[in-house]
Amino acid sequence: MLTLKALRLIHDCQVLAWPAPESGTGLAWEIVRGHLREDSTQERLPLRMPISVDPFPAQQAYDESARLLDRELRSGKSVGVLCEGDPLFYGSFMYLLERLSGSFPVEVIPGVSSPMACAAAARWPMAFRSEPWTVLPGTLSEDELRQRLRQPGAFALMKVGRHFSKLQRVLEELGLAQDAIYVEHASRPDQKVEPLHEVEAQEVPYFSMILLRNA
Amino acid sequence: MLTLKALRLIHDCQVLAWPAPESGTGLAWEIVRGHLREDSTQERLPLRMPISVDPFPAQQAYDESARLLDRELRSGKSVGVLCEGDPLFYGSFMYLLERLSGSFPVEVIPGVSSPMACAAAARWPMAFRSEPWTVLPGTLSEDELRQRLRQPGAFALMKVGRHFSKLQRVLEELGLAQDAIYVEHASRPDQKVEPLHEVEAQEVPYFSMILLRNA
Numbered sequence: 468m469l470t471l472k473a474l475r476l477i478h479d480c481q482v483l484a485w486p487a488p489e490s491g492t493g494l495a496w497e498i499v500r501g502h503l504r505e506d507s508t509q510e511r512l513p514l515r516m517p518i519s520v521d522p523f524p525a526q527q528a529y530d531e532s533a534r535l536l537d538r539e540l541r542s543g544k545s546v547g548v549l550c551e552g553d554p555l556f557y558g559s560f561m562y563l564l565e566r567l568s569g570s571f572p573v574e575v576i577p578g579v580s581s582p583m584a585c586a587a588a589a590r591w592p593m594a595f596r597s598e599p600w601t602v603l604p605g606t607l608s609e610d611e612l613r614q615r616l617r618q619p620g621a622f623a624l625m626k627v628g629r630h631f632s633k634l635q636r637v638l639e640e641l642g643l644a645q646d647a648i649y650v651e652h653a654s655r656p657d658q659k660v661e662p663l664h665e666v667e668a669q670e671v672p673y674f675s676m677i678l679l680r681n682a
Numbered sequence: 683m684l685t686l687k688a689l690r691l692i693h694d695c696q697v698l699a700w701p702a703p704e705s706g707t708g709l710a711w712e713i714v715r716g717h718l719r720e721d722s723t724q725e726r727l728p729l730r731m732p733i734s735v736d737p738f739p740a741q742q743a744y745d746e747s748a749r750l751l752d753r754e755l756r757s758g759k760s761v762g763v764l765c766e767g768d769p770l771f772y773g774s775f776m777y778l779l780e781r782l783s784g785s786f787p788v789e790v791i792p793g794v795s796s797p798m799a800c801a802a803a804a805r806w807p808m809a810f811r812s813e814p815w816t817v818l819p820g821t822l823s824e825d826e827l828r829q830r831l832r833q834p835g836a837f838a839l840m841k842v843g844r845h846f847s848k849l850q851r852v853l854e855e856l857g858l859a860q861d862a863i864y865v866e867h868a869s870r871p872d873q874k875v876e877p878l879h880e881v882e883a884q885e886v887p888y889f890s891m892i893l894l895r896n897a
Contacts, residue, residue, distance in 0.1 A: 468685045468686070468687050468791075468792065469685060470683045470684060470685050470686075470688050470794060471683070471685075471686065471689065471717075472683050474686065490875075493731075502686075553794075553798045553801075553808075554802070555798070555801045555802060555805075555806065555807050555808045556798060556801070556808045556809055556815075557808075557809050557810070557811070560812065561807040564805065565807070568805060573805060575801075575802040575805055577683065577798035577801070577802040577869075578683075578794060578795045578798065579685060579768075579792045579793060579794055579801045580795075580798060582797060583768045583770070583771060583792035583793065584792045584794070586768075586770045586771070587769070587790040587791060587792035589766075590770075590779065590783060590790055591770065591787060592770050592776040592780070593768070593770045593771045593772075594771055594772050594780070594817065595772070595776065596772070596821075597818070597819045597821040597822055598819070598820070599816060599817065599818050599819070600771075600817040601814060601815070601816045601817075602809065602814065602815040602816075604811070604812045604813070604814070606811075606812040607812055607814070615814060615833070616829070624716060630688060635859060636816070638721050648760070654792075673888050
Protein backbone atom coordinates (compact mmCIF):
# COMPACT_ATOMS: atom_id res chain seq x y z
CA MET A 468 0.00 0.00 0.00
CA LEU A 469 2.94 2.23 -0.73
CA THR A 470 1.89 5.25 -2.81
CA LEU A 471 3.41 6.08 -6.21
CA LYS A 472 4.52 9.40 -4.74
CA ALA A 473 6.32 7.72 -1.83
CA LEU A 474 7.97 5.23 -4.20
CA ARG A 475 9.28 8.06 -6.39
CA LEU A 476 10.85 9.71 -3.34
CA ILE A 477 12.28 6.41 -2.11
CA HIS A 478 13.97 5.95 -5.49
CA ASP A 479 15.22 9.54 -5.75
CA CYS A 480 16.65 10.33 -2.31
CA GLN A 481 20.39 9.96 -1.78
CA VAL A 482 20.03 8.54 1.72
CA LEU A 483 17.18 6.25 2.73
CA ALA A 484 16.54 6.13 6.50
CA TRP A 485 13.91 4.22 8.46
CA PRO A 486 13.01 3.45 12.08
CA ALA A 487 14.49 0.03 12.82
CA PRO A 488 14.46 -2.16 15.91
CA GLU A 489 17.63 -2.41 17.98
CA SER A 490 18.74 -5.32 15.84
CA GLY A 491 17.48 -6.54 12.47
CA THR A 492 15.84 -4.62 9.66
CA GLY A 493 12.27 -4.01 10.83
CA LEU A 494 8.88 -3.83 9.16
CA ALA A 495 9.28 -0.54 7.28
CA TRP A 496 12.33 -1.91 5.49
CA GLU A 497 10.66 -5.25 4.75
CA ILE A 498 7.76 -3.43 3.09
CA VAL A 499 9.93 -1.46 0.66
CA ARG A 500 12.90 -3.76 0.03
CA GLY A 501 11.24 -5.48 -2.93
CA HIS A 502 10.69 -2.09 -4.58
CA LEU A 503 14.27 -0.80 -4.35
CA ARG A 504 16.48 -0.54 -7.43
CA GLU A 505 19.19 -3.13 -7.27
CA ASP A 506 21.87 -1.01 -8.92
CA SER A 507 21.23 1.90 -6.54
CA THR A 508 24.14 3.75 -4.97
CA GLN A 509 21.75 5.06 -2.35
CA GLU A 510 23.05 5.07 1.23
CA ARG A 511 20.96 3.16 3.75
CA LEU A 512 20.56 4.49 7.28
CA PRO A 513 18.61 2.48 9.88
CA LEU A 514 17.48 4.65 12.81
CA ARG A 515 17.70 2.35 15.80
CA MET A 516 14.72 2.86 18.09
CA PRO A 517 13.53 0.73 20.97
CA ILE A 518 10.27 -0.74 19.60
CA SER A 519 8.33 -2.66 22.23
CA VAL A 520 4.85 -3.13 23.65
CA ASP A 521 5.32 0.33 25.07
CA PRO A 522 4.85 2.64 22.08
CA PHE A 523 6.90 5.53 23.47
CA PRO A 524 10.57 5.10 22.68
CA ALA A 525 12.78 7.34 24.73
CA GLN A 526 13.32 10.92 23.63
CA GLN A 527 16.98 9.98 23.60
CA ALA A 528 16.48 7.64 20.63
CA TYR A 529 14.78 10.47 18.72
CA ASP A 530 17.61 12.85 19.60
CA GLU A 531 20.15 10.35 18.32
CA SER A 532 18.17 9.65 15.12
CA ALA A 533 17.73 13.38 14.49
CA ARG A 534 21.50 13.82 14.93
CA LEU A 535 22.19 11.15 12.29
CA LEU A 536 19.74 12.76 9.85
CA ASP A 537 21.11 16.23 10.61
CA ARG A 538 24.61 15.10 9.66
CA GLU A 539 23.45 13.76 6.27
CA LEU A 540 21.35 16.83 5.56
CA ARG A 541 24.16 19.23 6.49
CA SER A 542 26.44 17.50 4.00
CA GLY A 543 23.90 18.50 1.32
CA LYS A 544 22.33 15.12 0.73
CA SER A 545 18.61 14.50 0.22
CA VAL A 546 17.25 12.12 2.83
CA GLY A 547 14.06 10.05 2.72
CA VAL A 548 12.63 8.65 5.96
CA LEU A 549 10.28 5.65 5.72
CA CYS A 550 7.21 5.50 7.96
CA GLU A 551 4.63 2.77 8.45
CA GLY A 552 1.08 4.06 8.05
CA ASP A 553 0.82 7.83 7.96
CA PRO A 554 3.83 9.80 9.26
CA LEU A 555 1.80 12.32 11.26
CA PHE A 556 -0.86 10.00 12.69
CA TYR A 557 0.49 8.66 16.02
CA GLY A 558 3.77 8.19 14.14
CA SER A 559 7.31 8.45 15.42
CA PHE A 560 8.20 10.67 12.45
CA MET A 561 6.48 13.58 14.24
CA TYR A 562 9.28 13.57 16.82
CA LEU A 563 11.93 13.75 14.09
CA LEU A 564 9.98 16.46 12.26
CA GLU A 565 9.89 18.71 15.34
CA ARG A 566 13.63 18.30 15.76
CA LEU A 567 14.60 18.98 12.12
CA SER A 568 11.98 21.20 10.49
CA GLY A 569 13.52 24.40 11.88
CA SER A 570 16.80 23.72 10.07
CA PHE A 571 15.84 21.97 6.83
CA PRO A 572 12.98 21.97 4.33
CA VAL A 573 10.80 18.91 4.96
CA GLU A 574 8.14 17.47 2.67
CA VAL A 575 5.69 15.03 4.24
CA ILE A 576 4.04 12.42 2.02
CA PRO A 577 0.82 11.14 3.55
CA GLY A 578 0.16 7.41 3.74
CA VAL A 579 -2.57 4.86 4.24
CA SER A 580 -3.12 4.76 7.99
CA SER A 581 -4.07 1.74 10.06
CA PRO A 582 -7.77 2.55 10.72
CA MET A 583 -8.31 2.71 6.97
CA ALA A 584 -6.45 -0.61 6.49
CA CYS A 585 -8.51 -2.24 9.28
CA ALA A 586 -11.82 -0.92 7.95
CA ALA A 587 -10.94 -2.18 4.45
CA ALA A 588 -10.05 -5.62 5.86
CA ALA A 589 -13.41 -5.78 7.65
CA ARG A 590 -15.33 -3.97 4.88
CA TRP A 591 -16.56 -1.78 7.71
CA PRO A 592 -18.04 1.63 6.79
CA MET A 593 -15.92 3.90 8.95
CA ALA A 594 -18.01 7.08 8.93
CA PHE A 595 -21.22 8.14 7.21
CA ARG A 596 -22.51 11.60 6.30
CA SER A 597 -22.54 13.81 9.47
CA GLU A 598 -21.26 11.12 11.83
CA PRO A 599 -18.39 12.17 14.14
CA TRP A 600 -15.50 9.72 13.95
CA THR A 601 -13.17 9.34 16.92
CA VAL A 602 -9.90 7.47 17.36
CA LEU A 603 -9.21 6.48 20.96
CA PRO A 604 -5.88 4.99 22.02
CA GLY A 605 -6.34 1.97 24.29
CA THR A 606 -3.93 3.61 26.73
CA LEU A 607 -6.67 5.98 27.95
CA SER A 608 -8.19 5.38 31.38
CA GLU A 609 -11.46 3.46 31.75
CA ASP A 610 -13.25 6.65 32.84
CA GLU A 611 -12.00 8.58 29.85
CA LEU A 612 -12.92 5.76 27.46
CA ARG A 613 -16.40 5.43 28.98
CA GLN A 614 -17.06 9.14 28.71
CA ARG A 615 -15.97 9.33 25.06
CA LEU A 616 -17.71 6.14 23.95
CA ARG A 617 -21.04 7.27 25.41
CA GLN A 618 -21.29 9.88 22.69
CA PRO A 619 -22.91 8.89 19.40
CA GLY A 620 -20.63 8.33 16.44
CA ALA A 621 -18.16 5.85 14.99
CA PHE A 622 -14.96 4.86 16.75
CA ALA A 623 -11.64 3.16 16.16
CA LEU A 624 -9.82 1.92 19.27
CA MET A 625 -6.09 1.77 18.53
CA LYS A 626 -3.07 0.49 20.41
CA VAL A 627 -5.24 -2.30 21.74
CA GLY A 628 -2.50 -4.82 22.66
CA ARG A 629 -2.31 -5.33 26.40
CA HIS A 630 -5.31 -3.04 26.92
CA PHE A 631 -7.65 -5.52 25.27
CA SER A 632 -9.44 -6.76 28.42
CA LYS A 633 -10.03 -3.23 29.66
CA LEU A 634 -11.49 -2.16 26.31
CA GLN A 635 -13.69 -5.21 26.06
CA ARG A 636 -15.00 -4.61 29.60
CA VAL A 637 -15.85 -0.96 28.89
CA LEU A 638 -17.60 -1.83 25.62
CA GLU A 639 -19.64 -4.56 27.30
CA GLU A 640 -20.65 -2.20 30.09
CA LEU A 641 -21.90 0.32 27.53
CA GLY A 642 -23.68 -2.29 25.41
CA LEU A 643 -21.35 -1.63 22.49
CA ALA A 644 -19.44 -4.93 22.39
CA GLN A 645 -22.01 -6.97 20.47
CA ASP A 646 -21.55 -5.27 17.11
CA ALA A 647 -17.89 -4.28 17.43
CA ILE A 648 -15.30 -5.74 15.06
CA TYR A 649 -11.80 -6.83 15.99
CA VAL A 650 -9.03 -6.59 13.37
CA GLU A 651 -5.48 -7.85 13.78
CA HIS A 652 -2.48 -7.37 11.44
CA ALA A 653 -4.62 -5.72 8.73
CA SER A 654 -3.23 -6.12 5.20
CA ARG A 655 -0.58 -8.62 6.35
CA PRO A 656 -0.69 -12.33 5.43
CA ASP A 657 -1.79 -13.21 8.99
CA GLN A 658 -4.65 -10.69 8.96
CA LYS A 659 -7.59 -11.61 11.21
CA VAL A 660 -11.10 -10.12 11.31
CA GLU A 661 -13.54 -11.30 13.99
CA PRO A 662 -16.62 -10.09 15.85
CA LEU A 663 -15.23 -8.74 19.13
CA HIS A 664 -17.37 -11.06 21.25
CA GLU A 665 -15.72 -14.08 19.63
CA VAL A 666 -12.17 -13.06 20.58
CA GLU A 667 -11.04 -15.16 23.52
CA ALA A 668 -7.57 -13.75 24.17
CA GLN A 669 -6.80 -11.66 27.24
CA GLU A 670 -4.04 -9.86 25.42
CA VAL A 671 -3.68 -9.29 21.67
CA PRO A 672 -0.89 -8.06 19.36
CA TYR A 673 0.07 -4.39 19.31
CA PHE A 674 -1.05 -4.13 15.67
CA SER A 675 -4.74 -4.69 16.36
CA MET A 676 -7.81 -2.48 16.44
CA ILE A 677 -11.47 -2.44 17.45
CA LEU A 678 -14.01 -0.74 15.17
CA LEU A 679 -17.47 0.14 16.43
CA ARG A 680 -20.37 2.48 16.20
CA ASN A 681 -22.54 4.01 18.92
CA ALA A 682 -25.61 4.57 16.76
CA MET B 683 -1.03 9.33 -3.96
CA LEU B 684 -2.45 6.27 -5.64
CA THR B 685 -1.12 3.11 -4.00
CA LEU B 686 0.74 0.38 -5.89
CA LYS B 687 -1.97 -2.05 -4.85
CA ALA B 688 -4.74 0.17 -6.24
CA LEU B 689 -2.78 0.67 -9.48
CA ARG B 690 -2.42 -3.10 -9.93
CA LEU B 691 -6.17 -3.54 -9.55
CA ILE B 692 -6.87 -0.64 -11.93
CA HIS B 693 -4.71 -2.34 -14.56
CA ASP B 694 -6.13 -5.82 -13.99
CA CYS B 695 -9.89 -5.31 -13.81
CA GLN B 696 -11.96 -5.85 -16.95
CA VAL B 697 -14.29 -2.94 -16.26
CA LEU B 698 -13.14 0.28 -14.64
CA ALA B 699 -15.94 2.32 -13.04
CA TRP B 700 -15.81 5.60 -11.13
CA PRO B 701 -18.18 8.18 -9.66
CA ALA B 702 -18.45 10.93 -12.25
CA PRO B 703 -20.37 14.20 -12.34
CA GLU B 704 -23.47 14.45 -14.47
CA SER B 705 -21.34 15.55 -17.39
CA GLY B 706 -17.59 15.40 -17.92
CA THR B 707 -15.05 12.96 -16.49
CA GLY B 708 -14.57 14.08 -12.87
CA LEU B 709 -11.65 14.15 -10.45
CA ALA B 710 -11.25 10.39 -9.81
CA TRP B 711 -10.77 9.81 -13.53
CA GLU B 712 -8.38 12.76 -13.91
CA ILE B 713 -6.19 11.34 -11.13
CA VAL B 714 -5.75 7.93 -12.77
CA ARG B 715 -5.92 8.68 -16.50
CA GLY B 716 -2.16 9.23 -16.81
CA HIS B 717 -1.55 5.79 -15.26
CA LEU B 718 -3.76 3.77 -17.58
CA ARG B 719 -2.32 1.47 -20.23
CA GLU B 720 -2.92 2.89 -23.67
CA ASP B 721 -3.43 -0.45 -25.39
CA SER B 722 -5.97 -1.57 -22.80
CA THR B 723 -9.20 -3.26 -23.90
CA GLN B 724 -10.68 -2.42 -20.52
CA GLU B 725 -14.25 -1.18 -20.55
CA ARG B 726 -14.83 2.20 -18.91
CA LEU B 727 -17.99 2.85 -16.93
CA PRO B 728 -18.65 6.32 -15.45
CA LEU B 729 -21.21 6.19 -12.63
CA ARG B 730 -23.12 9.43 -12.98
CA MET B 731 -23.80 10.95 -9.58
CA PRO B 732 -25.02 14.42 -8.72
CA ILE B 733 -21.93 15.96 -7.09
CA SER B 734 -22.65 19.36 -5.60
CA VAL B 735 -22.08 21.50 -2.53
CA ASP B 736 -24.51 19.15 -0.87
CA PRO B 737 -22.51 15.97 -0.25
CA PHE B 738 -25.51 13.61 -0.20
CA PRO B 739 -26.40 12.49 -3.69
CA ALA B 740 -29.80 10.85 -3.89
CA GLN B 741 -30.18 7.20 -3.00
CA GLN B 742 -31.56 6.89 -6.50
CA ALA B 743 -28.16 7.60 -8.05
CA TYR B 744 -26.61 4.86 -5.90
CA ASP B 745 -29.37 2.44 -6.90
CA GLU B 746 -28.75 3.19 -10.56
CA SER B 747 -24.94 2.87 -10.19
CA ALA B 748 -25.32 -0.40 -8.29
CA ARG B 749 -27.57 -1.66 -11.09
CA LEU B 750 -24.90 -0.87 -13.70
CA LEU B 751 -22.20 -2.61 -11.64
CA ASP B 752 -24.51 -5.56 -10.94
CA ARG B 753 -25.00 -6.10 -14.68
CA GLU B 754 -21.24 -6.22 -15.34
CA LEU B 755 -20.58 -8.50 -12.38
CA ARG B 756 -23.38 -10.88 -13.32
CA SER B 757 -21.84 -11.26 -16.76
CA GLY B 758 -18.73 -12.59 -15.00
CA LYS B 759 -16.49 -9.56 -15.43
CA SER B 760 -14.15 -8.20 -12.76
CA VAL B 761 -14.99 -4.58 -11.95
CA GLY B 762 -12.81 -1.94 -10.27
CA VAL B 763 -14.43 1.14 -8.76
CA LEU B 764 -12.26 4.22 -8.26
CA CYS B 765 -12.67 6.30 -5.09
CA GLU B 766 -11.08 9.56 -4.06
CA GLY B 767 -9.46 9.37 -0.63
CA ASP B 768 -10.39 6.24 1.31
CA PRO B 769 -13.45 4.31 0.07
CA LEU B 770 -14.93 3.73 3.56
CA PHE B 771 -14.21 7.12 5.13
CA TYR B 772 -17.21 9.37 4.37
CA GLY B 773 -17.02 7.95 0.84
CA SER B 774 -19.81 7.25 -1.61
CA PHE B 775 -18.40 3.75 -2.21
CA MET B 776 -19.96 2.67 1.11
CA TYR B 777 -23.41 3.02 -0.45
CA LEU B 778 -22.42 0.83 -3.40
CA LEU B 779 -20.80 -1.70 -1.06
CA GLU B 780 -23.98 -2.12 0.99
CA ARG B 781 -25.95 -2.69 -2.21
CA LEU B 782 -23.56 -5.23 -3.77
CA SER B 783 -21.64 -7.08 -1.05
CA GLY B 784 -24.48 -9.54 -0.44
CA SER B 785 -24.28 -10.80 -4.02
CA PHE B 786 -20.60 -10.56 -5.01
CA PRO B 787 -17.19 -10.86 -3.34
CA VAL B 788 -15.78 -7.36 -2.78
CA GLU B 789 -12.22 -6.43 -1.91
CA VAL B 790 -11.67 -2.94 -0.53
CA ILE B 791 -8.29 -1.28 -1.03
CA PRO B 792 -7.70 1.45 1.53
CA GLY B 793 -6.46 4.84 0.41
CA VAL B 794 -4.84 8.02 1.66
CA SER B 795 -7.68 10.00 3.19
CA SER B 796 -8.07 13.76 3.21
CA PRO B 797 -7.15 14.49 6.87
CA MET B 798 -3.82 12.80 6.26
CA ALA B 799 -3.30 14.78 3.04
CA CYS B 800 -4.18 18.04 4.84
CA ALA B 801 -1.93 17.32 7.81
CA ALA B 802 0.95 16.49 5.45
CA ALA B 803 0.39 19.75 3.54
CA ALA B 804 0.50 21.71 6.81
CA ARG B 805 3.17 19.50 8.42
CA TRP B 806 0.71 19.34 11.31
CA PRO B 807 1.16 16.50 13.84
CA MET B 808 -2.31 14.98 13.78
CA ALA B 809 -2.26 12.95 16.98
CA PHE B 810 0.35 12.22 19.64
CA ARG B 811 0.65 9.29 22.04
CA SER B 812 -2.63 8.92 24.02
CA GLU B 813 -4.38 11.85 22.41
CA PRO B 814 -7.95 11.21 21.20
CA TRP B 815 -8.41 12.31 17.59
CA THR B 816 -11.85 13.32 16.35
CA VAL B 817 -13.18 14.09 12.89
CA LEU B 818 -16.20 16.39 12.92
CA PRO B 819 -18.21 17.11 9.77
CA GLY B 820 -18.97 20.82 9.43
CA THR B 821 -22.61 19.87 8.90
CA LEU B 822 -23.07 19.28 12.66
CA SER B 823 -25.05 21.84 14.67
CA GLU B 824 -23.29 24.58 16.62
CA ASP B 825 -24.31 22.97 19.92
CA GLU B 826 -22.97 19.58 18.89
CA LEU B 827 -19.70 21.12 17.64
CA ARG B 828 -19.28 23.13 20.84
CA GLN B 829 -19.84 20.10 23.04
CA ARG B 830 -17.35 17.93 21.13
CA LEU B 831 -14.66 20.58 20.77
CA ARG B 832 -14.68 21.32 24.52
CA GLN B 833 -13.06 17.95 25.12
CA PRO B 834 -9.28 17.73 25.03
CA GLY B 835 -7.71 16.15 21.97
CA ALA B 836 -6.91 16.81 18.34
CA PHE B 837 -9.56 17.51 15.71
CA ALA B 838 -10.10 17.66 11.99
CA LEU B 839 -13.15 19.59 10.81
CA MET B 840 -14.22 18.26 7.42
CA LYS B 841 -16.82 19.30 4.85
CA VAL B 842 -16.08 22.91 5.78
CA GLY B 843 -17.39 24.59 2.59
CA ARG B 844 -20.44 26.70 3.32
CA HIS B 845 -20.16 25.93 7.06
CA PHE B 846 -16.96 27.95 7.35
CA SER B 847 -18.40 30.97 9.22
CA LYS B 848 -20.20 28.76 11.72
CA LEU B 849 -17.05 26.75 12.43
CA GLN B 850 -14.91 29.86 12.77
CA ARG B 851 -17.43 31.38 15.20
CA VAL B 852 -17.55 28.26 17.39
CA LEU B 853 -13.75 27.98 17.48
CA GLU B 854 -13.39 31.65 18.40
CA GLU B 855 -15.94 31.29 21.18
CA LEU B 856 -13.98 28.36 22.64
CA GLY B 857 -10.61 30.08 22.28
CA LEU B 858 -9.44 27.48 19.76
CA ALA B 859 -9.28 29.62 16.61
CA GLN B 860 -5.89 31.20 17.24
CA ASP B 861 -3.79 28.08 16.64
CA ALA B 862 -6.06 26.33 14.14
CA ILE B 863 -4.83 25.68 10.60
CA TYR B 864 -6.91 25.99 7.45
CA VAL B 865 -6.07 23.75 4.47
CA GLU B 866 -7.68 23.94 1.04
CA HIS B 867 -7.26 21.54 -1.92
CA ALA B 868 -4.49 19.57 -0.19
CA SER B 869 -2.07 17.86 -2.58
CA ARG B 870 -3.53 19.68 -5.61
CA PRO B 871 -1.59 22.36 -7.53
CA ASP B 872 -3.79 25.07 -5.96
CA GLN B 873 -3.21 23.80 -2.39
CA LYS B 874 -3.45 26.52 0.30
CA VAL B 875 -2.34 26.35 3.95
CA GLU B 876 -3.11 29.31 6.23
CA PRO B 877 -3.59 30.07 9.92
CA LEU B 878 -7.37 30.05 10.36
CA HIS B 879 -7.45 33.60 11.70
CA GLU B 880 -5.98 34.89 8.44
CA VAL B 881 -8.70 33.41 6.23
CA GLU B 882 -11.06 36.19 5.18
CA ALA B 883 -13.63 34.28 3.13
CA GLN B 884 -17.18 33.72 4.38
CA GLU B 885 -17.47 30.56 2.37
CA VAL B 886 -14.68 28.24 1.19
CA PRO B 887 -14.42 25.30 -1.24
CA TYR B 888 -15.91 21.93 -0.34
CA PHE B 889 -12.43 20.38 -0.38
CA SER B 890 -11.13 22.24 2.66
CA MET B 891 -10.43 21.35 6.27
CA ILE B 892 -9.57 22.88 9.65
CA LEU B 893 -7.01 21.16 11.88
CA LEU B 894 -6.72 22.06 15.54
CA ARG B 895 -5.88 20.86 18.99
CA ASN B 896 -7.61 21.48 22.32
CA ALA B 897 -4.54 20.93 24.49
